[in-house]
Amino acid sequence: MADEDTASASKPTRPSMTSAMRSSSFLQEHQQYRPPSKPENHYGIDTVVEDMRATTISSPRQISPFNGIPSPDNPPRIVESGVSHELSHPNCTPAPGTSADKLVATLFYRHSAPRASNSIPSPKRAVSPKPPGSPKLSANEAELPPNMAPSSSLETFPLEPPASEPDPLDHIYGSHISPMCITSFLHLMSSFPLPPGSTDMASSHRCLRVGATPDHHPEVVELTMSPAPSPDYLSLDDLRKHELIYRFEREWNVDVALRTDTLWRRYPRLVVFDMDSTLITQEVIDLLAATIKDPPDLAARVADITHRTMIGELEFELAFRERVKLLAGLPASIFEELRPVLDVTNGVPKLISALKKLGVKTAVLSGGFLPLTSWLASELGLDYAHANEVVIDEATGKLTGEVKGRIVGAERKRELLIEIAAKEGIALEQVVAVGDGANDLLMMEAAGLGVAWNAKPRVQMEAGARLNGDTLLDLLYLFGFRDDEISKLAA
Numbered sequence: 001m002a003d004e005d006t007a008s009a010s011k012p013t014r015p016s017m018t019s020a021m022r023s024s025s026f027l028q029e030h031q032q033y034r035p036p037s038k039p040e041n042h043y044g045i046d047t048v049v050e051d052m053r054a055t056t057i058s059s060p061r062q063i064s065p066f067n068g069i070p071s072p073d074n075p076p077r078i079v080e081s082g083v084s085h086e087l088s089h090p091n092c093t094p095a096p097g098t099s100a101d102k103l104v105a106t107l108f109y110r111h112s113a114p115r116a117s118n119s120i121p122s123p124k125r126a127v128s129p130k131p132p133g134s135p136k137l138s139a140n141e142a143e144l145p146p147n148m149a150p151s152s153s154l155e156t157f158p159l160e161p162p163a164s165e166p167d168p169l170d171h172i173y174g175s176h177i178s179p180m181c182i183t184s185f186l187h188l189m190s191s192f193p194l195p196p197g198s199t200d201m202a203s204s205h206r207c208l209r210v211g212a213t214p215d216h217h218p219e220v221v222e223l224t225m226s227p228a229p230s231p232d233y234l235s236l237d238d239l240r241k242h243e244l245i246y247r248f249e250r251e252w253n254v255d256v257a258l259r260t261d262t263l264w265r266r267y268p269r270l271v272v273f274d275m276d277s278t279l280i281t282q283e284v285i286d287l288l289a290a291t292i293k294d295p296p297d298l299a300a301r302v303a304d305i306t307h308r309t310m311i312g313e314l315e316f317e318l319a320f321r322e323r324v325k326l327l328a329g330l331p332a333s334i335f336e337e338l339r340p341v342l343d344v345t346n347g348v349p350k351l352i353s354a355l356k357k358l359g360v361k362t363a364v365l366s367g368g369f370l371p372l373t374s375w376l377a378s379e380l381g382l383d384y385a386h387a388n389e390v391v392i393d394e395a396t397g398k399l400t401g402e403v404k405g406r407i408v409g410a411e412r413k414r415e416l417l418i419e420i421a422a423k424e425g426i427a428l429e430q431v432v433a434v435g436d437g438a439n440d441l442l443m444m445e446a447a448g449l450g451v452a453w454n455a456k457p458r459v460q461m462e463a464g465a466r467l468n469g470d471t472l473l474d475l476l477y478l479f480g481f482r483d484d485e486i487s488k489l490a491a
Helices: 002-010 026-030 045-054 179-189 236-240 243-252 284-290 298-310 316-326 334-341 348-357 370-380 410-424 438-446 457-462 472-479 483-490
Strands: 077-080 083-086 103-109 202-210 218-226 254-260 270-273 361-369 384-393 398-404 431-435 449-453 465-467
Touching: 103 179, 103 472, 179 202, 179 218, 179 243, 202 483, 218 472, 236 254, 243 254, 254 465, 270 410, 284 298, 284 316, 284 334, 284 361, 298 316, 298 438, 316 398, 334 370, 348 361, 348 370, 348 472, 348 483, 361 370, 361 410, 370 384, 410 431, 410 438, 431 438, 431 472, 438 449, 438 457, 449 457, 449 472, 465 472, 472 483
Parallel strands: 270 361, 270 431, 361 384, 431 449, 449 465
Antiparallel strands: 077 083, 103 218, 103 254, 202 218, 384 398
């Protein structure tokens, strides 16, 4: 028995694989041959399985399901291969049976009139009453600090000091209509109450003109806002004159033209112009007075009356008759002699050409003289021309200082505008009136849009839109035309 036990103990046992010898790879345990090196850029399945042991697999990317129904949380947006496109917002077109109340703002950057100052100088102390024998103020003492009264007299003390000029933000963000300018304007418009039932204002904008600089910054931009501010709170006329709008224009050195976005805004059918300081850069009656050398101060006197009349200080008809009397004795040939002297406003010939291509009727209603107005209308190709007709002595061929018929003043201009529109079968909503003086305000009011062209302060405030550029061709931007389209029309 002892020998058998010794023999069994000396017999080798059957090999077995312990847990320490085991691995998680069946291929590694049972593979009989492995090549000494791996071919470049080629890995077998065994290598992949082996390398996976030291790799952690991240959780799959979360993909939001598409339910097929666009909503504010899931907008209908396409982003693929560098193309980003979002379908229009629901305010672009009204629902069936409803109407869209949209407001269009056209912003013109005033590059030709950069603003250099950002504050109004404080009043001079010299205007205050001083006791006799008081010493003269030095130059440094002539300015009052901003927080002190400009007068020592209670009778002349203002109830409220003048507001300081806003900072010129275009100097900071760029001398053009910058994104910050548009953002500031939209923020301003959002401060006005919306119609009942409206919660948010949707907006869009497009550039109508870019500058000639290499960066091609926008200089005219059209913004469309929907819905417009509530007319029950603020009418469009009051909105145009709002202090916040005026301050915004001063901050960004722009002119803002506000219009209701109607069909007639884009399709005018009659444009009526004033002549002096609108179609031409001069006042004809001042040119006539300048030809009279005796008395030597006549031209200055007539020019002063003209200026006071244009800003609304004097009644136009009486002032016109008074000035015409001063021209008595001038030869009738003076009107022909002045033709080469007339300086047509920049952009006018191209503007008239563009309007004619669009089928728009044009007219000039002038408080000047018919011989020159009719000649200019024929040269430019205007359809209508109305002005004052002076009396000429047939025997001497000289002006008598009198006027035939009614004076073409403010009332007559409005009547003529309405008569021409009725004759052509044109609604007043499709009429545009352009002028610069107080005698143009009534015809601007009768038209669908009144445009003040480099006008006097009162006209700037009362007109529906203001243009203060260097070319009257800017009028076409108010109709929504882009610069390239205007170039084609004016060619």
